[in-house]
Amino acid sequence: MNRIDRLAAIVTHLQSRRLVRAEDIARRFDISLRTVYRDVRALIESGIPISGEAGMGYSILAGYNLPPVMFTKDEAMALLVAEKMTQKGTDHHNSEQLRSAMYKIRSVLRMPEKDALENIDDNIAIRSAHSPVNEQQPDNVLHKILSSIASQRVIHIQYSTLHKQEYSERDIEPVGVYLSHDHWYSIAFCQLRQAYRTFRLDRVLVIHNTDKSFQLKHPTLKTYLEQLQRKERLIKVVIRVDKSILRFIREDKYKQGLVHEQEVDDGVEMTFMVSGIFAIAHWIMYFAPYVTVLEPSELISHLVEMAEKMIHRQKIPKPS
Secondary structure: OOHHHHHHHHHHHHHHOOOEOHHHHHHHHOOOHHHHHHHHHHHHHOOOOEEEEOOOEEEEOOOOOOOOOOOOHHHHHHHHHHHHHHHHHOOHHHHHHHHHHHHHHHHHOOHHHHHHHHHHHHHOOOOOOOOOOOOOOOOOHHHHHHHHHHHOEEEEEEEEOOOOOOEEEEEEEEEEEEEEOOEEEEEEEEOOOOEEEEEEHHHEEEEEEEEEEOOOOOOOHHHHHHHHHHHHOOEEEEEEEOHHHHHHOOOHHHHOOEEEEEEEOOEEEEEEEEOOHHHHHHHHHOOHHHEEEEEOHHHHHHHHHHHHHHHHHOOOOOOO
16 A cells, blocks of 8 residues: 555544544554554645644544545455345344445445446355344344444343243343354353453344343453453363364354354354353364364373373274
């Protein structure tokens, strides 16, 4: 990216948030802090109303806008892929809102970019392994969870458990949401249990807003997970699993403490937070030929010891 393009992109970045740190700009554009300071000074000297405080960040005068943003062809295609993914990976409300936003985005594209999107629109498909949606499930669960976090208002849900098929009524204060293996989850403070709980959103049967404010000030999802690790002295376990066996551990992995997973070249890398290595070691042994333990080293040693003991106990008959 040349400097002229970078300066324009920095202004767009500043318009996207109330306050932007110099470190964030440096990280996004892969430049030094010294270059950030020089670029911002150049923008101010050109008449753009940027203010900033040392250690706080930069902000741009409210109401200031550049002429309409022009998207590149690559950016437009990336947005089209995001729209297709959202149609499969989120609820109806969010899907419709993104579709509406895409119409607005298309309206400001130059003609070559519009033609490119029309030419490839029917050549992009997202196939999802989503389990069938419960017919009783409302289609705006994710939207209401996010709205609850933004407004700090309690929401009421009717929730069904997986195995017992029991139903319970809960007032919850959501902390955050995350998508894992085709399912959305929310970590929320449950007023019924007076504790944080994890809810799978496709098991929410009824959801509606209340006029009650949150009882507590909750941390962000990232901070909550970090606090949980420190409080419980949890151990981080990272394994790489062959894709061929994913369907057999679809539910069990959450019982083991899965917090994150991502696809890699030769499988799926899963991260767990566990209170001890012994339970997860026995679980891993069920599909040991298809898993590689990346960390911690004590888990690797324990699995090797378990395997050696098993081999030692086996009595192979001598050929007659």
